[in-house]
Amino acid sequence: MSLLDRFLSLGENVAEALQSMRQAKGRSALTVLGVVIGVSTVMAMASIVRGVQDQIIHTIEIAGPTTFYVMKVFSQTPLNPDNLPAWVRVRPNLTAAEAERIAALPEVRYAAIWAQVLNRVSYEAAHTNVGVIMGADDGYPEIYGGELVAGRWFTKAELRGGDAVAVRPARVVGVYQAAKNIFEPPGQKVHAIVPYRFMDRGYTIDKTNATFIPVKPRPGVTVAEAQGAVTIALRELRRLHPADRNTFDMITQDQILDTFNKLTGVFFLVMVVLSSVGLLVGGIGVMAVMMISVTDRTREIGVRKAVGATRRDIMQQFLLEAATLTGIGGAIGIALGLVVGRVATAAMHVTAPAPLGLTAAAVGVSVGIGLVFGLLPARRAARLDPIEALRYE
Numbered sequence: 398m399s400l401l402d403r404f405l406s407l408g409e410n411v412a413e414a415l416q417s418m419r420q421a422k423g424r425s426a427l428t429v430l431g432v433v434i435g436v437s438t439v440m441a442m443a444s445i446v447r448g449v450q451d452q453i454i455h456t457i458e459i460a461g462p463t464t465f466y467v468m469k470v471f472s473q474t475p476l477n478p479d480n481l482p483a484w485v486r487v488r489p490n491l492t493a494a495e496a497e498r499i500a501a502l503p504e505v506r507y508a509a510i511w512a513q514v515l516n517r518v519s520y521e522a523a524h525t526n527v528g529v530i531m532g533a534d535d536g537y538p539e540i541y542g543g544e545l546v547a548g549r550w551f552t553k554a555e556l557r558g559g560d561a562v563a564v565r566p567a568r569v570v571g572v573y574q575a576a577k578n579i580f581e582p583p584g585q586k587v588h589a590i591v592p593y594r595f596m597d598r599g600y601t602i603d604k605t606n607a608t609f610i611p612v613k614p615r616p617g618v619t620v621a622e623a624q625g626a627v628t629i630a631l632r633e634l635r636r637l638h639p640a641d642r643n644t645f646d647m648i649t650q651d652q653i654l655d656t657f658n659k660l661t662g663v664f665f666l667v668m669v670v671l672s673s674v675g676l677l678v679g680g681i682g683v684m685a686v687m688m689i690s691v692t693d694r695t696r697e698i699g700v701r702k703a704v705g706a707t708r709r710d711i712m713q714q715f716l717l718e719a720a721t722l723t724g725i726g727g728a729i730g731i732a733l734g735l736v737v738g739r740v741a742t743a744a745m746h747v748t749a750p751a752p753l754g755l756t757a758a759a760v761g762v763s764v765g766i767g768l769v770f771g772l773l774p775a776r777r778a779a780r781l782d783p784i785e786a787l788r789y790e
Contacts, residue, residue, distance in 0.1 A: 425722060428682035432726030432763055433733060435673065440734025441741065442668040446661045448742040453657055462650055463620050464540060467491065467499070467610040467627060471646035473656055475606045488644040490604040493593070495634055499612060504626040507613040509534050510593055512602045518588040528588040532596030537564075537573070540611045547572040551592055559594025620649055680770035683719050687774035691715065698778055712775045719771020720764045727763025 470476065470485050496510035512532040518525045531537070535550035548564070555562055564573045573590060602608060614623035624647055631645055691698070698711060 425686065428686050428722055429726035429729065431678040431680075431682050432723050432766065433730040435678075436727050436730025436763055437734035437737065438668060438671065440731055441737040442665055444735060444738025445741050446665050448738075450658070450661065453654060463618075463623070464611060464613045465620060465624060465647055465649045467495075467612060467631070468646045468648060469605050469608065471648050472606075473660070478603050478605050481605060485605065489635065491608050491610055491645070495631060496610045498630050498634055499610060499627050502623075502626050502630060504614055504618045504623045505612055506615040507536050507539050508610055509536055510608065510610050512593060512596055512604075512608040514596065514600045514602060514607065516588075516600070525588050528586045530596070530600070531587055531590045532593040532600075532602070533590055534593065537590055539613060541575070543573060543575045545572070546574045556592050556594065559592050559596075559598055561591075561595055561599070563589045563591045624649075680723070680766045683722055683767055684770040684773060686722070687715060687719050687771050688777070690718070691774050691778045694778075708780070711778050715775035715778050716768055716771050719775070720767035723763045723767030723770075724760070727760055730763070731760070 469488055469491055476482070476485060491510060493510050496508055499505055500508040502508075511534075513529050514532075515527050516530050517527055518530070534556050538544060545564070550564065551560075551562060554560075575587070596602065612623060612627060614620065627647065628643065632641075632643065635644055637644065701711065
Protein backbone atom coordinates (compact mmCIF):
# COMPACT_ATOMS: atom_id res chain seq x y z
CA MET A 398 0.00 0.00 0.00
CA SER A 399 1.39 3.39 -1.03
CA LEU A 400 1.74 6.36 1.32
CA LEU A 401 -1.20 8.07 -0.40
CA ASP A 402 -3.39 5.00 0.04
CA ARG A 403 -2.47 4.83 3.73
CA PHE A 404 -3.33 8.51 4.14
CA LEU A 405 -6.70 8.05 2.41
CA SER A 406 -7.40 4.99 4.57
CA LEU A 407 -6.56 7.00 7.67
CA GLY A 408 -8.99 9.72 6.62
CA GLU A 409 -11.71 7.16 5.99
CA ASN A 410 -11.20 5.63 9.44
CA VAL A 411 -11.42 9.03 11.13
CA ALA A 412 -14.61 9.80 9.21
CA GLU A 413 -15.97 6.40 10.25
CA ALA A 414 -15.10 7.20 13.87
CA LEU A 415 -17.00 10.48 13.73
CA GLN A 416 -19.99 8.73 12.13
CA SER A 417 -19.95 6.12 14.89
CA MET A 418 -19.92 8.88 17.53
CA ARG A 419 -22.91 10.56 15.90
CA GLN A 420 -24.83 7.30 15.95
CA ALA A 421 -24.17 6.80 19.68
CA LYS A 422 -24.21 10.39 20.93
CA GLY A 423 -25.10 9.59 24.54
CA ARG A 424 -22.40 6.97 25.04
CA SER A 425 -19.81 9.07 23.23
CA ALA A 426 -20.62 12.21 25.22
CA LEU A 427 -20.25 10.42 28.57
CA THR A 428 -16.96 8.91 27.43
CA VAL A 429 -15.60 12.23 26.23
CA LEU A 430 -16.70 13.90 29.49
CA GLY A 431 -14.31 11.81 31.58
CA VAL A 432 -11.39 12.81 29.37
CA VAL A 433 -12.49 16.46 29.37
CA ILE A 434 -12.61 16.62 33.18
CA GLY A 435 -9.16 15.04 33.56
CA VAL A 436 -7.39 17.12 30.92
CA SER A 437 -9.09 20.42 31.83
CA THR A 438 -8.17 20.00 35.51
CA VAL A 439 -4.50 19.49 34.67
CA MET A 440 -4.46 22.42 32.23
CA ALA A 441 -6.21 24.80 34.64
CA MET A 442 -3.90 23.89 37.53
CA ALA A 443 -0.84 24.18 35.31
CA SER A 444 -1.90 27.67 34.18
CA ILE A 445 -2.50 28.83 37.75
CA VAL A 446 0.74 27.37 39.13
CA ARG A 447 2.77 28.72 36.21
CA GLY A 448 1.25 32.17 36.60
CA VAL A 449 1.92 32.34 40.33
CA GLN A 450 5.47 31.04 39.85
CA ASP A 451 6.16 33.73 37.27
CA GLN A 452 4.85 36.39 39.64
CA ILE A 453 7.03 35.11 42.48
CA ILE A 454 10.07 35.19 40.19
CA HIS A 455 9.14 38.71 39.07
CA THR A 456 8.85 39.89 42.67
CA ILE A 457 12.23 38.33 43.49
CA GLU A 458 13.73 40.17 40.53
CA ILE A 459 12.33 43.45 41.89
CA ALA A 460 13.85 42.88 45.33
CA GLY A 461 17.07 41.65 43.77
CA PRO A 462 18.52 38.15 43.95
CA THR A 463 20.82 39.09 46.83
CA THR A 464 18.09 40.28 49.21
CA PHE A 465 17.55 37.96 52.17
CA TYR A 466 15.45 37.99 55.32
CA VAL A 467 16.26 37.50 59.00
CA MET A 468 13.45 35.82 60.94
CA LYS A 469 12.89 34.53 64.44
CA VAL A 470 12.19 31.15 62.91
CA PHE A 471 11.61 29.98 59.36
CA SER A 472 8.78 27.51 58.96
CA GLN A 473 7.11 26.42 55.74
CA THR A 474 3.78 26.65 57.57
CA PRO A 475 2.92 29.37 60.14
CA LEU A 476 3.37 28.33 63.76
CA ASN A 477 0.60 28.82 66.32
CA PRO A 478 1.86 31.77 68.43
CA ASP A 479 -0.18 30.53 71.41
CA ASN A 480 1.33 27.05 71.28
CA LEU A 481 4.93 27.36 70.15
CA PRO A 482 7.39 24.47 70.44
CA ALA A 483 9.89 24.84 73.27
CA TRP A 484 12.82 25.36 70.88
CA VAL A 485 11.00 28.34 69.35
CA ARG A 486 9.88 29.86 72.67
CA VAL A 487 13.49 30.18 73.86
CA ARG A 488 14.39 32.26 70.84
CA PRO A 489 14.19 36.03 71.49
CA ASN A 490 12.03 38.19 69.25
CA LEU A 491 13.67 40.35 66.62
CA THR A 492 14.14 43.96 67.77
CA ALA A 493 14.56 47.36 66.14
CA ALA A 494 18.00 47.63 67.77
CA GLU A 495 19.11 44.46 65.97
CA ALA A 496 17.87 45.83 62.66
CA GLU A 497 19.80 49.07 63.27
CA ARG A 498 22.95 47.10 64.07
CA ILE A 499 22.59 45.12 60.84
CA ALA A 500 21.95 48.30 58.82
CA ALA A 501 25.21 49.76 60.19
CA LEU A 502 27.32 46.88 58.86
CA PRO A 503 29.70 47.86 56.03
CA GLU A 504 28.46 44.90 53.96
CA VAL A 505 24.80 45.99 54.14
CA ARG A 506 23.07 48.57 51.96
CA TYR A 507 19.66 48.42 53.64
CA ALA A 508 18.06 46.70 56.63
CA ALA A 509 15.08 47.52 58.85
CA ILE A 510 12.61 45.68 61.02
CA TRP A 511 9.23 45.11 59.41
CA ALA A 512 6.01 43.41 60.44
CA GLN A 513 2.56 42.82 59.05
CA VAL A 514 -0.93 42.28 60.42
CA LEU A 515 -4.26 41.43 58.84
CA ASN A 516 -6.90 44.08 59.43
CA ARG A 517 -9.33 46.45 57.77
CA VAL A 518 -8.65 50.02 56.74
CA SER A 519 -11.58 52.43 57.18
CA TYR A 520 -12.33 56.10 56.59
CA GLU A 521 -15.61 57.53 57.84
CA ALA A 522 -18.33 55.15 56.52
CA ALA A 523 -16.11 53.38 54.00
CA HIS A 524 -13.90 50.41 54.82
CA THR A 525 -11.92 47.73 53.01
CA ASN A 526 -12.03 43.99 53.39
CA VAL A 527 -9.42 42.29 55.55
CA GLY A 528 -5.96 42.78 54.08
CA VAL A 529 -2.32 43.35 54.93
CA ILE A 530 -1.13 46.38 56.85
CA MET A 531 2.65 46.65 56.64
CA GLY A 532 4.76 48.11 59.43
CA ALA A 533 7.80 49.31 57.50
CA ASP A 534 9.65 52.49 56.54
CA ASP A 535 10.53 54.57 53.51
CA GLY A 536 12.73 51.71 52.26
CA TYR A 537 9.63 49.73 51.23
CA PRO A 538 10.18 50.31 47.47
CA GLU A 539 13.77 49.14 47.96
CA ILE A 540 12.44 45.63 48.60
CA TYR A 541 9.08 45.47 46.82
CA GLY A 542 9.53 48.00 44.03
CA GLY A 543 6.78 50.43 43.10
CA GLU A 544 6.85 54.15 43.59
CA LEU A 545 5.24 57.03 45.44
CA VAL A 546 2.86 58.72 43.01
CA ALA A 547 1.58 61.41 45.37
CA GLY A 548 2.36 62.86 48.79
CA ARG A 549 5.49 61.76 50.64
CA TRP A 550 7.08 59.00 52.66
CA PHE A 551 7.53 59.09 56.42
CA THR A 552 9.97 61.54 57.94
CA LYS A 553 12.74 60.32 60.24
CA ALA A 554 10.88 61.87 63.18
CA GLU A 555 7.68 59.99 62.27
CA LEU A 556 9.59 56.73 62.00
CA ARG A 557 11.35 57.21 65.34
CA GLY A 558 8.21 58.39 67.11
CA GLY A 559 5.88 55.86 65.52
CA ASP A 560 3.44 58.59 64.47
CA ALA A 561 -0.04 57.57 63.30
CA VAL A 562 0.59 58.25 59.62
CA ALA A 563 0.18 55.98 56.63
CA VAL A 564 0.94 55.54 52.96
CA ARG A 565 -1.88 53.66 51.23
CA PRO A 566 -4.19 53.78 48.17
CA ALA A 567 -6.13 56.71 49.64
CA ARG A 568 -4.56 60.08 50.33
CA VAL A 569 -3.03 60.27 53.80
CA VAL A 570 0.59 61.42 53.61
CA GLY A 571 1.29 59.61 50.40
CA VAL A 572 -0.14 57.36 47.71
CA TYR A 573 1.93 54.30 46.83
CA GLN A 574 1.74 52.53 43.49
CA ALA A 575 2.80 48.87 43.77
CA ALA A 576 5.21 47.43 41.23
CA LYS A 577 3.49 46.00 38.16
CA ASN A 578 2.47 42.37 38.66
CA ILE A 579 3.93 42.24 42.16
CA PHE A 580 2.82 38.97 43.78
CA GLU A 581 0.24 39.17 46.53
CA PRO A 582 -1.82 36.35 48.05
CA PRO A 583 -5.37 36.36 46.62
CA GLY A 584 -7.64 38.68 48.60
CA GLN A 585 -4.78 39.94 50.79
CA LYS A 586 -3.65 43.17 49.21
CA VAL A 587 -1.48 45.62 51.10
CA HIS A 588 -3.97 48.24 52.25
CA ALA A 589 -1.58 50.52 54.11
CA ILE A 590 2.04 51.05 55.06
CA VAL A 591 2.65 52.54 58.50
CA PRO A 592 5.79 53.13 60.61
CA TYR A 593 6.87 49.93 62.34
CA ARG A 594 7.01 51.62 65.76
CA PHE A 595 3.41 52.79 65.35
CA MET A 596 2.33 49.23 64.46
CA ASP A 597 4.31 47.83 67.39
CA ARG A 598 2.42 50.11 69.78
CA GLY A 599 -1.01 50.05 68.18
CA TYR A 600 -1.41 46.44 67.02
CA THR A 601 -0.84 42.95 68.35
CA ILE A 602 1.94 41.60 66.16
CA ASP A 603 2.74 37.93 65.74
CA LYS A 604 6.45 38.27 66.55
CA THR A 605 7.13 34.69 65.47
CA ASN A 606 5.54 34.56 62.00
CA ALA A 607 4.95 38.17 60.97
CA THR A 608 8.13 40.03 61.98
CA PHE A 609 11.27 40.01 59.84
CA ILE A 610 14.30 42.06 58.83
CA PRO A 611 14.82 42.44 55.07
CA VAL A 612 18.52 42.86 54.25
CA LYS A 613 19.97 44.09 50.97
CA PRO A 614 23.77 43.78 50.65
CA ARG A 615 25.88 46.55 49.18
CA PRO A 616 26.84 46.23 45.51
CA GLY A 617 29.75 43.85 45.12
CA VAL A 618 28.97 42.00 48.37
CA THR A 619 27.77 38.42 47.95
CA VAL A 620 24.83 36.96 49.83
CA ALA A 621 27.17 34.63 51.71
CA GLU A 622 29.41 37.51 52.83
CA ALA A 623 26.46 39.60 53.98
CA GLN A 624 24.86 36.66 55.77
CA GLY A 625 28.16 35.95 57.53
CA ALA A 626 28.41 39.54 58.74
CA VAL A 627 24.78 39.55 59.92
CA THR A 628 25.26 36.23 61.72
CA ILE A 629 28.31 37.53 63.62
CA ALA A 630 26.52 40.77 64.55
CA LEU A 631 23.39 39.04 65.85
CA ARG A 632 25.36 36.41 67.78
CA GLU A 633 27.35 39.20 69.45
CA LEU A 634 24.19 41.14 70.32
CA ARG A 635 22.57 38.02 71.75
CA ARG A 636 25.79 37.00 73.54
CA LEU A 637 25.81 33.52 72.13
CA HIS A 638 28.76 31.27 72.90
CA PRO A 639 30.66 29.51 70.10
CA ALA A 640 28.94 26.22 70.96
CA ASP A 641 25.47 27.79 70.98
CA ARG A 642 23.22 27.42 67.97
CA ASN A 643 21.82 30.48 66.22
CA THR A 644 18.59 31.75 67.76
CA PHE A 645 17.40 33.17 64.44
CA ASP A 646 16.98 32.02 60.85
CA MET A 647 17.89 33.57 57.52
CA ILE A 648 16.18 32.83 54.23
CA THR A 649 17.33 33.84 50.78
CA GLN A 650 15.28 34.50 47.66
CA ASP A 651 16.36 31.13 46.25
CA GLN A 652 15.11 29.38 49.38
CA ILE A 653 11.80 31.22 49.15
CA LEU A 654 11.40 30.14 45.53
CA ASP A 655 12.47 26.58 46.34
CA THR A 656 9.99 26.38 49.22
CA PHE A 657 7.22 27.76 47.04
CA ASN A 658 8.06 25.32 44.25
CA LYS A 659 7.86 22.42 46.70
CA LEU A 660 4.46 23.55 47.96
CA THR A 661 3.05 24.14 44.49
CA GLY A 662 4.68 20.91 43.30
CA VAL A 663 2.79 18.91 45.92
CA PHE A 664 -0.42 20.76 45.08
CA PHE A 665 0.07 20.14 41.37
CA LEU A 666 0.88 16.47 41.97
CA VAL A 667 -2.37 16.03 43.92
CA MET A 668 -4.28 17.67 41.08
CA VAL A 669 -2.61 15.38 38.54
CA VAL A 670 -3.52 12.31 40.59
CA LEU A 671 -7.13 13.46 40.92
CA SER A 672 -7.39 14.32 37.24
CA SER A 673 -5.83 10.95 36.38
CA VAL A 674 -8.88 9.36 37.95
CA GLY A 675 -10.98 11.26 35.45
CA LEU A 676 -8.72 10.12 32.61
CA LEU A 677 -8.92 6.52 33.87
CA VAL A 678 -12.70 6.71 33.95
CA GLY A 679 -12.64 8.16 30.45
CA GLY A 680 -10.34 5.35 29.28
CA ILE A 681 -12.60 2.67 30.75
CA GLY A 682 -15.53 4.40 29.08
CA VAL A 683 -13.69 4.27 25.77
CA MET A 684 -13.13 0.55 26.19
CA ALA A 685 -16.79 -0.04 27.04
CA VAL A 686 -18.04 2.05 24.13
CA MET A 687 -15.68 0.36 21.69
CA MET A 688 -16.66 -3.11 22.93
CA ILE A 689 -20.30 -2.25 22.31
CA SER A 690 -19.36 -0.79 18.93
CA VAL A 691 -17.59 -4.02 17.94
CA THR A 692 -20.66 -6.04 18.91
CA ASP A 693 -23.04 -3.70 17.07
CA ARG A 694 -20.89 -3.75 13.93
CA THR A 695 -20.03 -7.44 13.82
CA ARG A 696 -21.78 -7.94 10.48
CA GLU A 697 -20.05 -4.84 9.04
CA ILE A 698 -16.67 -6.29 10.11
CA GLY A 699 -17.55 -9.57 8.38
CA VAL A 700 -18.43 -7.74 5.14
CA ARG A 701 -15.15 -5.79 5.25
CA LYS A 702 -13.14 -8.97 5.78
CA ALA A 703 -15.04 -10.74 3.00
CA VAL A 704 -14.06 -8.02 0.51
CA GLY A 705 -10.37 -8.16 1.46
CA ALA A 706 -9.83 -6.15 4.66
CA THR A 707 -7.00 -7.57 6.74
CA ARG A 708 -6.78 -7.93 10.50
CA ARG A 709 -4.45 -4.94 10.48
CA ASP A 710 -7.04 -2.83 8.62
CA ILE A 711 -9.79 -3.72 11.10
CA MET A 712 -7.57 -3.16 14.10
CA GLN A 713 -6.38 0.19 12.74
CA GLN A 714 -9.98 1.28 12.17
CA PHE A 715 -11.08 0.68 15.74
CA LEU A 716 -7.88 2.06 17.29
CA LEU A 717 -8.34 5.26 15.31
CA GLU A 718 -11.95 5.46 16.44
CA ALA A 719 -10.86 5.18 20.08
CA ALA A 720 -8.06 7.74 19.59
CA THR A 721 -10.46 10.11 17.84
CA LEU A 722 -12.92 9.81 20.73
CA THR A 723 -10.33 10.68 23.37
CA GLY A 724 -8.59 13.20 21.10
CA ILE A 725 -11.81 15.21 20.86
CA GLY A 726 -12.19 14.99 24.64
CA GLY A 727 -8.59 16.11 25.07
CA ALA A 728 -9.04 19.09 22.74
CA ILE A 729 -12.19 20.21 24.56
CA GLY A 730 -10.43 19.66 27.92
CA ILE A 731 -7.44 21.75 26.87
CA ALA A 732 -9.63 24.63 25.72
CA LEU A 733 -11.78 24.49 28.86
CA GLY A 734 -8.73 24.19 31.14
CA LEU A 735 -7.03 27.20 29.55
CA VAL A 736 -10.20 29.27 29.89
CA VAL A 737 -10.67 28.29 33.56
CA GLY A 738 -6.98 28.95 34.23
CA ARG A 739 -7.17 32.38 32.59
CA VAL A 740 -10.28 33.32 34.60
CA ALA A 741 -8.72 32.11 37.86
CA THR A 742 -5.43 33.91 37.31
CA ALA A 743 -7.23 37.09 36.25
CA ALA A 744 -9.18 36.97 39.52
CA MET A 745 -5.83 36.56 41.35
CA HIS A 746 -4.31 39.44 39.35
CA VAL A 747 -1.47 37.31 37.99
CA THR A 748 -0.38 36.73 34.40
CA ALA A 749 -0.46 33.10 33.29
CA PRO A 750 1.07 32.27 29.88
CA ALA A 751 -0.35 29.22 28.17
CA PRO A 752 1.66 26.10 29.13
CA LEU A 753 2.49 25.06 25.56
CA GLY A 754 4.60 22.06 26.57
CA LEU A 755 1.85 20.69 28.77
CA THR A 756 -0.70 21.35 26.02
CA ALA A 757 1.22 19.09 23.64
CA ALA A 758 1.61 16.50 26.40
CA ALA A 759 -2.13 16.61 27.14
CA VAL A 760 -2.94 15.94 23.50
CA GLY A 761 -0.53 13.02 23.46
CA VAL A 762 -1.90 11.60 26.71
CA SER A 763 -5.53 11.84 25.63
CA VAL A 764 -4.83 10.17 22.28
CA GLY A 765 -2.62 7.59 24.03
CA ILE A 766 -5.45 6.71 26.40
CA GLY A 767 -7.65 6.02 23.40
CA LEU A 768 -5.02 3.78 21.86
CA VAL A 769 -4.32 1.87 25.09
CA PHE A 770 -7.93 1.34 26.12
CA GLY A 771 -9.04 0.79 22.54
CA LEU A 772 -6.49 -1.97 21.98
CA LEU A 773 -8.59 -4.79 23.48
CA PRO A 774 -11.77 -3.99 21.50
CA ALA A 775 -9.69 -3.51 18.34
CA ARG A 776 -8.01 -6.90 18.76
CA ARG A 777 -11.40 -8.49 19.38
CA ALA A 778 -12.75 -6.98 16.18
CA ALA A 779 -9.68 -8.01 14.19
CA ARG A 780 -9.96 -11.64 15.36
CA LEU A 781 -13.62 -12.10 14.38
CA ASP A 782 -14.18 -14.95 11.97
CA PRO A 783 -15.61 -13.40 8.77
CA ILE A 784 -18.09 -16.25 8.18
CA GLU A 785 -19.42 -16.10 11.76
CA ALA A 786 -19.51 -12.31 11.54
CA LEU A 787 -21.62 -12.42 8.36
CA ARG A 788 -24.10 -14.75 10.09
CA TYR A 789 -24.42 -12.38 13.11
CA GLU A 790 -27.82 -10.73 13.45
